Amino acid sequence: MRIEVKDLTYSYEQSSKKGGQVALDKVSITIEEGEFFGIIGQTGSGKSTFVQHLNGLIKVEKDRGSIKIGEFDLTDKKCDFKALRKKVGMVFQYPEHQLFAETVFEDVAFGLKNFAPEMSEREIEERVEQAITLVGLDYSKVKEKSPFELSGGQKRRVAIAGVIVTKPEILVLDEPVAGLDPAGKKDFLALLKKLHKMFVKTVVLVSHDMNVISEHCSRAAIFSAGKILTVGTPKDIFANEDELISLGLSLPTTAFIEKRLSHSGINPKSNLTVSDFIDKLCEEFVGGKR
Ligand code: ADP
Numbered sequence: 001m002r003i004e005v006k007d008l009t010y011s012y013e014q015s016s017k018k019g020g021q022v023a024l025d026k027v028s029i030t031i032e033e034g035e036f037f038g039i040i041g042q043t044g045s046g047k048s049t050f051v052q053h054l055n056g057l058i059k060v061e062k063d064r065g066s067i068k069i070g071e072f073d074l075t076d077k078k079c080d081f082k083a084l085r086k087k088v089g090m091v092f093q094y095p096e097h098q099l100f101a102e103t104v105f106e107d108v109a110f111g112l113k114n115f116a117p118e119m120s121e122r123e124i125e126e127r128v129e130q131a132i133t134l135v136g137l138d139y140s141k142v143k144e145k146s147p148f149e150l151s152g153g154q155k156r157r158v159a160i161a162g163v164i165v166t167k168p169e170i171l172v173l174d175e176p177v178a179g180l181d182p183a184g185k186k187d188f189l190a191l192l193k194k195l196h197k198m199f200v201k202t203v204v205l206v207s208h209d210m211n212v213i214s215e216h217c218s219r220a221a222i223f224s225a226g227k228i229l230t231v232g233t234p235k236d237i238f239a240n241e242d243e244l245i246s247l248g249l250s251l252p253t254t255a256f257i258e259k260r261l262s263h264s265g266i267n268p269k270s271n272l273t274v275s276d277f278i279d280k281l282c283e284e285f286v287g288g289k290r
């Protein structure tokens, strides 16, 4: 399913006398099926408002642009948002805050029961077990526990299991690694990569972490004041350090070192993943591959 957004404009509190602040201003972008797409930008630049449109949590208003996701036309009054949400999973910042059920099993099963009411108890059980195992938890140990007895990292995994249990084709994540320690972050990204190889075809990831963007994304977009400033590969995105700094953003470590090396006449010209960066440095210094 391709995501096609055209001229999307949105203001909060439009009906208020203040007229509402424009949170999105004519945003147009196409994200192809199969991409691992990053979204960056300062706080308040419109990232969350944008991604909440992708599964219809915020609806496109009349004459304020259009969104098509595969066969779904989100501007159409007849759009089946329930069917859309089954295919477009959304993980919010601190998703563990949304856990509510008495047991881990019930929490993860909730989305499935909601989206696939025709499913048999047995099928539900199988799918819940699969999802919980996929996120790296021991199903038999956690299924009857209260989600509130678990550690922070485990809670977040349960919340994610509750989203992937419907096997969404598109997974949208709004700052999912915020607040995780480096090991937790690494595990989480490994999980995302695994899901992307399985049933999740497209990942849309909002992140403040430039290393995550350079390491994992096929392309990314920079949001600023409700507009998209730049769209491109990490190499395109991180080409203009001055622009990034003026937006309160930074370079990923690879790009930072590459830029500094270029002042000494060394130009590895890598694609900014750590592994490619090291390969290119080896070629430059050693005259061969690792
Ligand atoms: P980001 O995710 O990039 O930090 P947001 O999409 O949350 O940006 O915010 C975009 C703009 O919309 C900001 O000016 C923010 O203050 C405003 N905004 C966000 N959520 C609300 C809300 N619920 N009510 C009113 N204004 C909001």
Ligand code: MG
Residues within 6 Å of the ligand: 047, 048, 049, 174
């Ligand atoms: Mg946000």
